[in-house]
Every structure is written in structure tokens, then in C-alpha cells.
Amino acid sequence: MKKVVSVVNLKGGVGKTTTAVNLAACWGEIGKKVLLIDMDPQGSASISVGIMNEGGELLDALQRTAALPVVSTQVPGLDLVPSGMTMATAGLWFSNGEGNSILYQCLEQTQGDWDLVIIDCPPSLGFHTMNSLMASQHVLIPVETSFLGLNGLKQMVTAIETFKLRNPDIKIEAIIPCRAQRRRRIHWDIMDTLKEMFPGKVSPIIRENVSLAEAPGLGKPVILSDRISKGADDYRLVTLWLEDIISGVQQDPVINQVRQLLSSI
Numbered sequence: 001m002k003k004v005v006s007v008v009n010l011k012g013g014v015g016k017t018t019t020a021v022n023l024a025a026c027w028g029e030i031g032k033k034v035l036l037i038d039m040d041p042q043g044s045a046s047i048s049v050g051i052m053n054e055g056g057e058l059l060d061a062l063q064r065t066a067a068l069p070v071v072s073t074q075v076p077g078l079d080l081v082p083s084g085m086t087m088a089t090a091g092l093w094f095s096n097g098e099g100n101s102i103l104y105q106c107l108e109q110t111q112g113d114w115d116l117v118i119i120d121c122p123p124s125l126g127f128h129t130m131n132s133l134m135a136s137q138h139v140l141i142p143v144e145t146s147f148l149g150l151n152g153l154k155q156m157v158t159a160i161e162t163f164k165l166r167n168p169d170i171k172i173e174a175i176i177p178c179r180a181q182r183r184r185r186i187h188w189d190i191m192d193t194l195k196e197m198f199p200g201k202v203s204p205i206i207r208e209n210v211s212l213a214e215a216p217g218l219g220k221p222v223i224l225s226d227r228i229s230k231g232a233d234d235y236r237l238v239t240l241w242l243e244d245i246i247s248g249v250q251q252d253p254v255i256n257q258v259r260q261l262l263s264s265i
């Protein structure tokens with residue numbers, strides 16, 4: 001069975017796509033083979049790795065329950081299932097609930113030796129996100145360190161807990177604080193709350209960084225567009241922090257301590 005990670009949050013603009021694309025690229029950088037599935041009809045993940053697509057091939061694969069349309073990218077180690085506006089109609093083709101495991105079935109038929117599959121989800125709990133969650137064992141939740149960000153996170157956690165009835169394998173592995181601004185007092189308040197709510201699961205922060213904002217316009221992950229930026233450093237660190245969790249390797253107590261230390265920075 002493929003190792004599948006969904007990057008989800010019902011709240012928009014919190015850094016889901018930035019996280020999915022840049023973690024995928026960082027895993028590629030350390031020698032992993034990664035398949036990035038763009039399940040958002042906005043097609044932002046595809047654009048962020050330099051690929052414009054209408055999403056017709058992905059919709060067609062879902063309709064036929066066939067292998068997913070995989071394309072290679074300029075990013076080392078990274079393949080992509082691209083999406084675009086045509087995918088906005090996907091939910092209309094399948095009646096309530098019955099179509100929630102279609103992506104899973106398509107993925108089972110898709111041949112490739114990827115170490116990891118990462119799915120970028122849209123900011124809603126419709127067909128696209130339901131299918132992504134059904135296909136996944138791991139969930140990463142990017143969250144903005146703001147009051148409304150925290151509220152959105154609570155809704156997301158409740159939704160996933162309910163979803164466990166349908167996919168008992170699913171697990172929230174990490175909360176990733178994104179667009180963090182450490183000079184703001186609210187940042188520290190929210191970080192404290194997150195650590196209380198999710199002990200050991202709050203990753204090192206991703207700082208607000210201009211290179212991360214500019215990278216999608218260049219069609220490249222930040223490790224290629226500005227490889228020694230704060231954005232590149234932060235995503236590399238989170239990738240290492242997640243490595244054992246996602247690989248399922250037994251965690252060394254020393255590594256656990258280092259992880260705790262990194263989370264507190």
C-alpha cells in the first residue's frame with residue numbers, strides 16, 4: 001500500500017499548497033521519490049511546480065476509476081498529478097458519499113515506485129477533500145498562528161475525528177504553524193495553545209517569508225527558486241522533523257528530545 005499524506009485545512013489561504021509543494025520538493029532533495037496529487041481545482045500546486053493544466057485528465061481518470069495521469073516535473077524526485085478548473089465539476093458526477101473512495105481506487109491502479117504520495121486539498125470538505133482523506137493514512141494540518149486560524153483548526157480536527165468511522169487508518173500526524181510572525185504577541189499565545197492541544201505534534205514553524213510568496217510565480221518550490229532563504233530552511237527543517245513519523249520508523253528517544261527542542265524554537 002502506498003504511503004499517502006493529505007495536507008488539509010478547511011480554512012483558505014493558510015499555507016496548504018505552499019506546504020504540500022515545498023515538503024514534496026524537500027523530500028525529493030533528500031533522495032525520496034514523491035508523487036504530488038493536486039486535488040484542488042484552483043490548480044495552485046500544479047502552477048507552483050510550473051505546470052498549467054485544466055484538470056480534464058484527472059477528472060477522466062476518476063470517472064473511469066483508472067490510473068491517475070502522472071507527469072514528471074523539473075523538481076528532482078517529484079512527479080505530479082495536475083489539476084485545474086475542470087476538476088471543479090468532479091463532485092457533480094458522483095452522488096452523495098458513494099464516490100468517496102474513487103481516488104483511493106485510482107491510486108491503487110497507478111504504477112510508480114514513490115516513497116510518498118502527498119495530496120494538496122482545497123479549502124472545503126466536499127468531494128475532493130473526502131476522496132483525499134479516504135486515500136490517506138497521514139494528515140498534516142497547516143495552521144496560521146491567529147485566533148481565526150485556531151478556530152478553523154478545531155473544526156478540522158472534529159471533521160477528521162468523525163471521518164475515522166470511514167477510514168480508521170487515518171491519523172493527524174502534525175500541526176504545522178505557517179506564515180508565523182514571531183514579533184506578534186498573538187503568535188506566542190497561539191503556539192502555547194497549540195502545544196497544549198496537540199502535545200508533541202506541533203512542528204517547527206514556517207516563518208512568513210517573501211521567497212515563499214514569490215516562488216509560485218516562478219513555477220518552482222523555494223529550494224529551487226531561493227535555496228538559501230528562510231523559507232527553504234524552514235521547510236527543510238519540517239521535512240526532517242516529519243521524516244520518522246511518516247516513514248513509520250521507531251522513534252529514538254534522543255530524536256524525540258531534539259524534535260521537542262525544535263518545536264520550541
Ligand SMILES: Nc1ncnc2c1ncn2[C@@H]1O[C@H](COP(=O)(O)OP(=O)(O)OP(=O)(O)O)[C@@H](O)[C@H]1O
Pocket residue numbers: 011012013014015016017018019040042044121122123178179180206207208209210212213214216
Ligand atoms: N510562509 C509564507 N510566507 C509568505 N507567504 C506565504 C507563506 N505561506 C504561504 N504564503 C502565501 O500565502 C498565500 C496562500 O498560501 P497557500 O496558497 O499555500 O494557501 P492555501 O491554504 O493552499 O490556500 P487555498 O485555501 O486557497 O488553497 C499564497 O500567496 C502563498 O504564496
Ligand SMILES: [Mg+2]
Pocket residue numbers: 016017018040044120121122
Ligand atoms: Mg491551496
